[in-house]
Amino acid sequence: MHAFGAVMDSPDLVALAVVGDGEAETAPLEGSWKGISFLNPARDGAVLPVLHLNGAKISGPTVLARKPPAEVRRLLEGHGYDVLEVTGDDLPGMHRRFAQILATAWERIRGIQQDARSGSWDGTRPRWPLIVLRTPKGWTGPAEVDGVRVVGTWRAHQLPLAGVRDNPERLAELEQWLRSYRPEDLFTPDGAPVALVQEAAPPGELRMSASPHANGGLLTRDLVLPDLRDHAVDVAAPATVRLESTRRLGELLREVYRANPDRFRLFCPDETNSNRLGAVFDASDRAFMERVEPGDVALSREGRVMEVLSEHNCHGWLEGYTLTGRHGLFATYEAFAMVSASQTIQHAKWLEEAESLAWRAPVPSLNVLLTSTAWRNDHNGFSHQGPGLIQNVITQRGTISRVYLPPDANCLLAVADRCLRSRSEVNLIVIDKQPQLQWLTLDQAAEHCARGACVWDWAGTDDGSDDPDVVLACAGDIVTMEAVAAADILRRWLPRFRVRVVNVVDLMALTRPRDHPHGMAPMVFEELFTANVDVVVAFHGYPGAIHQLVHGRPDADRFHVRGFIEQGTTTTPFDMVVLNRASRYHLVMDALNNARRTPRGASELKAWCERRLAEHAEYVVEHLEDMPEVRDWTLQRP
């Protein structure tokens, strides 16, 4: 997958992907062969897979090595490849035959590319060469140890000669084996490689270690990014406009495609339209090298929007694309992001380690947009509810992990702009795709995102003259609406009850500065959350994420978190927040239960909230939709 991502939009690059027969048994690898169905020989480079069947894994044979060779060939031909085979263990015969096959493969690749680029191509997907290389496992290693065969078996996987420190006989075998490579011919008496060895290395950037494609930061050029004002939502006052926020991002990405025809791609499992990002199709079709039929929409071999129903492929392609210095975004349904979570983590680890290597130039960030979230899977239900990727990203090192929960379109634009300019980060952006109330102007949004979290004065009843009675914090679009609605209810019922509403857009701002560079300074944190007033938090994800992020902040026990607690399935939008106890009515009751003082009228209001919840429960069963006052709720300012 990474090889395919590396050669996209890099027409002269050939990535040679050596695939061991162990890893060939993994599902992600098996899913990667179809990359050629998305690779355009006129515009992209080529991947030359070398399926190296040495027969065994750590403790047994592999499936592909033991299937009949004709069946393996048939399988790879079925995947669409032109299969070349090299088998043997004779030397130097194998070196020569492999060099010959490599030259053949190279010629075929260049032939395919020349045809495609000369205009004589009929547009059908080429049959790209693939090499099947069969050599013994542990080849040239000790043939036998203690009379047991090692070469050609799984025993060659780890240490063929173990215990050399305690066993002189073994040590002698080790010496004998290593001497079989004739080091005296390969090194000078000082231990330097002889000229013959040095000549074998190609010059300059042709050395793999010096190829700029392997240090993609060297090739990275900034994206040309559009003016956010061209795509911003006009918000005259909070909660007066309702629209699909991700649609604005789609328009932004359309312009990114137009302005950067060689270095930006969107990767998405067949959900670009569903995620409301379809505006990109005005700038580019979907890439597709298989048969295109009349009636297909936004689908062609010239397309550069990458849709394949495989999170693994989308993620792996994006990794390869960014590691070679280009920019991209992986957009997926939130719950499906867990399918490729191990890739997100491993990429994060790669970035973490790369930081410590001065010669590694920073690469474009891995940007992941999660939409169709847990709270609005009205017809998909419980299996599609899983905000777990947040949990996994926040455990990575602070130097690279970023989690953004923009509450509206303008915040989403500001966050996206920041992520697309950033380097060597893993940026997780979470926002739903359904129509939603808009809160901030673009200027307000930009400032909000820069600060990470702000008091929304217009939403609360706290005038700042003293600590509020309770803080109502929110992080995440759906729960932000519930928190603002809860504050609105409190203002109407108990105008002198002081509620402060704090919205968190940059989740890592909650952490201590020593744990994360985005961590708010203690004074800023206390300015928002006070030092000891209780905080009711309405959170997009699993509540525990907040508990771990605020650990170490003053009196962290006072943070009471409502979030997704694995409840609800196919139901109405509001019923989802009710079932997870994060609805406006729950938040009102939580605020009252945890406030510094219990205002007169509190019990009456709580009783009212309980009645509203009971009415809701009846209403959704009867009407199969939410009560009008919830469905059509907006903020009516006094």
Added chain:
Amino acid sequence: MHAFGAVMDSPDLVALAVVGDGEAETAPLEGSWKGISFLNPARDGAVLPVLHLNGAKISGPTVLARKPPAEVRRLLEGHGYDVLEVTGDDLPGMHRRFAQILATAWERIRGIQQDARSGSWDGTRPRWPLIVLRTPKGWTGPAEVDGVRVVGTWRAHQLPLAGVRDNPERLAELEQWLRSYRPEDLFTPDGAPVALVQEAAPPGELRMSASPHANGGLLTRDLVLPDLRDHAVDVAAPATVRLESTRRLGELLREVYRANPDRFRLFCPDETNSNRLGAVFDASDRAFMERVEPGDVALSREGRVMEVLSEHNCHGWLEGYTLTGRHGLFATYEAFAMVSASQTIQHAKWLEEAESLAWRAPVPSLNVLLTSTAWRNDHNGFSHQGPGLIQNVITQRGTISRVYLPPDANCLLAVADRCLRSRSEVNLIVIDKQPQLQWLTLDQAAEHCARGACVWDWAGTDDGSDDPDVVLACAGDIVTMEAVAAADILRRWLPRFRVRVVNVVDLMALTRPRDHPHGMAPMVFEELFTANVDVVVAFHGYPGAIHQLVHGRPDADRFHVRGFIEQGTTTTPFDMVVLNRASRYHLVMDALNNARRTPRGASELKAWCERRLAEHAEYVVEHLEDMPEVRDWTLQRP
């Protein structure tokens, strides 16, 4: 994958797996075809895949539908199948042809099985039938809407006729379409199905909804489990024996295999030996239906240990196996568990929902053993360090999620015994495979695991007469050794400084009882951790997991957690705990920094700890192994 798991050891069961061409594009599905390389026709049932190519996904065509049909056939033949094809949209012709093909497939399956079971089989892997079914997407739905083609395109994916409530014309189209199925012929005037329809349903348990295989709890029989005493480690005193704990589990599992030849399997990605579970091979070979060669070890078609280098397959097979009422264990390197994390989560969600269905009988639990952990990947390094699955399991509902961190072999046996007897849980067991000190006798271990967490009086200097100066808690094998060693240092240097050592084996015991059924009662929690003494926690996983689990406990801010913080790579075992600041020396300093009082001698001891850390840093660079006093440390009681 689930289909293959369902038919293992169920010789008369045929699982018909309908695979949409959308899901056929996912990597896990592509990795699943090789299930036939592990299915024995003499002993197992059969999977009949129906690859249903209707051409499109949610918003575009699929790769398999647009590849040349001959290439698709070649691919599936390459996977080892006997491909049968049915294509068309004529009715009732298609019904008849599909019924015919089903009958053909059935005959071939029974033929293969009869051969294999009659003794005339030569042992080669059969070419099992597979049906490729090509029909139009949205078949029999509205052909066109607003003059745009719907049937046969992606537009049929969701709502072909949207907006019927507001658009009378659409409503009429909807009625016309639904009437095309002639409901008046299919239902009585009262709305009941007519006899013809009812006769189409098979009788009794042949109905899918009534098949006990689809409600596997009905078929579940308890495992016959060996007496733990036969496998227990003889522990005369804590920390006097050092051995590989998982090896004892391997011996236990060997007996489980022997006593349950039809209802227990171990699933592991080629690491059974590496994880020290190899004793199972005394009872069963690895299953393998491809060519077996002379010199292969513990590999045969009769084998029932499931090794395939694919976490997805291992996990999916186990799911299918348990959902049909049998028992198993998935064992994997800890970091690789994230590869199949979305499967763990989705299975957990399935169990969560199944709870609310009274007719669903509880099924055997999904047992996952994580070994080769973050702390002991001495030669694999940073990519293999990832304790993230804990983070994902603890967010699932308390009714099903369980996380165990046995500190030694006897605790592992007690935990495994509990998990293998349990129903409808997701049990995560985390323990390393390297030689490690043993702490508890089997009886002590059994009591410890039953209670979930205990004070280890022998490790601390707290006599219980008053609150200790500090609590040193530990959860996880490696960090438990560090915590006990830290307490030992404190005892030697500051014998009157009162340290209480608490070991946590059942992680969910830390949560409040209202959040999890294993949550300790408040009194028990305070008995262990006091109400206000600071607790230094040495934890196996990411520290945040503890912060979220203890939220809501009295003064949770006093829990100071050391755990894996994404540091360290290929280095010595002790250097791993040093780099992650969880070493005995760090814990001593943490204990002193957070204790209720600062004893005389504290600063001297802290300086000593700093010196030991500096010496360690020099020593490992020079000697490439740990200092002898660390490497050979045991608990010397006074």
